[in-house]
Amino acid sequence: MPTPPTRVLVIVPAWNEEANVGATVAEIRDSAPSFDVVVVDDGSTDATARIAGDAGATVISLPFNMGVGGAMRTGFVYAQREGYDAAIQVDADGQHDPKDISRVLDGLALADISIGARFAEVGSYEVRGPRRWAMRFLASVLSRVSKTRLTDVTSGFRAANARAIAQYVHYYPAEYLGDTIDSLVAAVHAGLTVTQVPVAMRPRQQGVPSQNPLGATIYLGRSMFALGLALVRGAMMSRRSAH
């Protein structure tokens, strides 16, 4: 019995990534030719939209910058409307290796959401100081919440099946870290399952990541705040549904 063809949408949120987006889209189309690629142009002021379109992606141009969360929600709404069976987020900056797309998607055989994790065995991705503590702490709390061992919950390289897409369309926060932590907590509280797949993370192709101590400390504080809110919200929601 032939299995029905799985339609997969690759969502690439991009904000002023004209230097990288063309190569990223081309690479995705090379390594996963059967998948559709949609670039959500997050209010870019440069040529991101045109370059993405020329590279063969469907382009959704947001009228103003809404952050990764806003861009991803738009992508999920599009995926649901067009009836895709699964969607996977790949960042435009080239940090996610498109060759790993199928590996992350394979995780959907085990769970509704599959995260491509950067610290799990493969690769040499490293962060230090407060940022590392924050990531460790978030991972340990979310592992407990999701009842699975997760090591990298802030990774944006993640896949969702149709159930998870529906949940994301219902609730996908635009706030800081909402696209990774809050959305994951909300999904788990809604009864979805999570798994993680080890992937190698590549260095940014262009530009610099924020790694100074002050930035890292602010990151720590904000991530605690976001996580605390998400957990309390989840507890309230599950109590309400129990009644």
Added chain:
Amino acid sequence: MVFFAFALAIVLLAIVITLLLRRQLSEKYATLWLIISVLVLILAIFPGLLDGLTAVLGVQVPSNLLFSLAIVLLLGVGLHLSWELSRAEDELRRVAEEAAIARSRIDRLEDRLRRLDGPTDSADAEPGPDADHD
């Protein structure tokens, strides 16, 4: 001091009503401001009310009561505005989402239309830089 409060209330009332008449302030916010200005007006006309209220509540100086009331009121107004703004931002986000998806679909449809129209009269559809000029 009493005259000042009276003038303030009148000016506030005048501004709120003018904005309302010009449709520059929606009723849900105007109601709150109307209530506030009427309260100030009442206090200005009957200063004795404030003294009485101060005695009843056990506050030592009438001005303390006035200031506390004003602070609490402004806190409430500020919080309400933040709440409304958050809702408005969320709605704006959803509208932007819809607009972006719709635009993407229109682009694709126009592209298909262009390709459908294309082969039949491609010769006249795309004239050279100055083909039609003389």
